Amino acid sequence: MSTNSPHTFLQPEGWVPAKGYANGIMAQGKLIVTGGLVGWNAQQEWEHLDMLGQFRQTLENIVAVLAEADARPEHIVRLTWYITDKAEYNSNLKSFGAIYRDVIGRHFPAMAVVQVVALMEDAAKIEIEATAVIPD
Secondary structure: OOOOOOEEEEOOOOOOOOOOOEEOOOOOOOEEEEOEOOOOOOOOOOOOOHHHHHHHHHHHHHHHHHHHOOOOOEEEEEEEEEEHHHHHHOOOOHHHHHHHHOOOOOOOOEEEEEEEOOOOOOOOOOEEEEEEEEOO
């Protein structure tokens, strides 16, 4: 277990550490759950048609929703990403990492990335659900 954040990161003994995400997190406090957020702006307009641009906007949207509950990025305990193009994602891993660190910082919660055939918004290339816990 690691406690370098408001939550406890669960790292089983002998496991190779996860890179860029956590295998598990233990948290207690006020729960905040977002819906699936996409990369459009506050007026539901698309400023970016590429996955990287939408990714940055989606993370900024998550931060904005969390702020409504006085939560910050370091309170995130889980992110579930839905992407429409695994090849586009894999060919831009370094850029995804840089954008993530720029918006969220060096806080890496439990995460899953899933490729889907399509998202409900036709222009969307990425959708992310976030769960955060503000510690007691």
